[in-house]
Amino acid sequence: MLKFANAKINLGLHILSKREDGYHELETIFYPVKIYDVVEILPSEKLELKIWNSDLIADDQNLCLKAYYLLKQDHHIDPVKIHLLKNIPIGAGLGGGSSDASSTLELLNNYFKLNLSKNQLKSYAAQLGADCPFFIDNQAMYAQGIGTELSEIDVDLSAYQIVVIKPDIHISTAEAYRNVSPMTPSVNLKEAIRLPIQEWKYQIINDFEISLFDRYPVIGDIKAKLYEKGAIYASMSGSGSSVFGIFENLEGLEELNKYGKVYLPVNL
Ligand SMILES: C[C@](O)(CO)[C@H](O)COP(=O)(O)OP(=O)(O)OC[C@H]1O[C@@H](n2ccc(N)nc2=O)[C@H](O)[C@@H]1O
Numbered sequence: 125m126l127k128f129a130n131a132k133i134n135l136g137l138h139i140l141s142k143r144e145d146g147y148h149e150l151e152t153i154f155y156p157v158k159i160y161d162v163v164e165i166l167p168s169e170k171l172e173l174k175i176w177n178s179d180l181i182a183d184d185q186n187l188c189l190k191a192y193y194l195l196k197q198d199h200h201i202d203p204v205k206i207h208l209l210k211n212i213p214i215g216a217g218l219g220g221g222s223s224d225a226s227s228t229l230e231l232l233n234n235y236f237k238l239n240l241s242k243n244q245l246k247s248y249a250a251q252l253g254a255d256c257p258f259f260i261d262n263q264a265m266y267a268q269g270i271g272t273e274l275s276e277i278d279v280d281l282s283a284y285q286i287v288v289i290k291p292d293i294h295i296s297t298a299e300a301y302r303n304v305s306p307m308t309p310s311v312n313l314k315e316a317i318r319l320p321i322q323e324w325k326y327q328i329i330n331d332f333e334i335s336l337f338d339r340y341p342v343i344g345d346i347k348a349k350l351y352e353k354g355a356i357y358a359s360m361s362g363s364g365s366s367v368f369g370i371f372e373n374l375e376g377l378e379e380l381n382k383y384g385k386v387y388l389p390v391n392l
């Protein structure tokens with residue numbers, strides 16, 4: 125049994141306050157993008173994880189195994205072999221590990237016929253990471269709280285092409301949060317997203333950009349280059365380091381590969 129685990133981008137990201145537990149209250153809009161890992165579950169005598177195309181260590185800290193152990197606490201599930209083909213860059217703000225975790229929950233739910241509801245799966249996903257529950261819905265969602273309180277929002281970018289550039293910079297999410305200052309947003313994100321996309325440039329902000337562009341100027345350079353190449357809207361995604369641009373067409377973007385790895389949408 126196999127699942128293509130897509131990535132996500134953040135359309136706007138406001139860090140509102142820091143909580144007692146060290147997490148941050150935020151608001152953001154998650155949007156799925158056509159960059160995929162592949163997760164496969166196979167019958168096995170013993171639990172095993174194999175990873176391709178990545179130097180990730182296949183240990184118990186991997187989110188695919190964390191998802192397995194989490195379900196095993198409550199359900200009788202036999203050992204399986206999990207195959208993971210990585211393509212979503214790590215430390216990119218694209219939710220790759222989170223997507224793999226949620227995809228593993230869904231695959232195990234189907235493989236062992238656990239009949240878990242979407243809400244039950246989202247509850248398990250929230251225990252694996254703040255970005256994980258979104259991937260159970262896997263459609264444009266407005267997120268609050270630490271990122272796990274989700275509500276549908278009407279955003280449709282299917283008429284556009286989303287290009288992602290990943291510079292050779294790994295940013296840990298925790299590090300990014302340690303260096304960001306919560307602030308009261310000057311724009312209502314749910315209203316701004318309803319503006320014509322041509323106006324998003326001035327209204328829809330990722331609060332991580334201020335601190336991270338200062339520490340890694342090349343990320344800001346990539347954003348500027350995407351606009352130079354005709355992006356209607358461009359922004360760093362999540363806690364970085366990747367930057368995405370929304371285009372009407374993909375002509376003339378070859379030069380972007382000197383800034384990092386270019387990820388073009390894959391129409392499966
Ligand atoms: C930056 C975003 O990608 C925006 O979508 C998410 O907030 C991050 O979600 P994530 O990678 O799933 O984050 P987690 O794995 O849950 O947490 C990693 C670390 O990020 C910090 N963290 C995460 C989410 C949040 N709302 N506040 C935080 O301060 C915490 O230090 C936490 O220990």
Ligand SMILES: Nc1ncnc2c1ncn2[C@@H]1O[C@H](COP(=O)(O)OP(=O)(O)OP(=O)(O)O)[C@@H](O)[C@H]1O
Nearest residue numbers: 186187214215216217218219220221222224297362
């Ligand atoms: N299956 C996995 N794929 C990628 N990273 C994983 C996985 N399992 C555990 N990790 C760990 O999770 C951390 C973050 O992974 P992930 O790719 O989700 O972060 P990200 O790209 O920064 O996304 P975001 O910050 O938006 O959640 C990495 O440090 C990695 O070591």
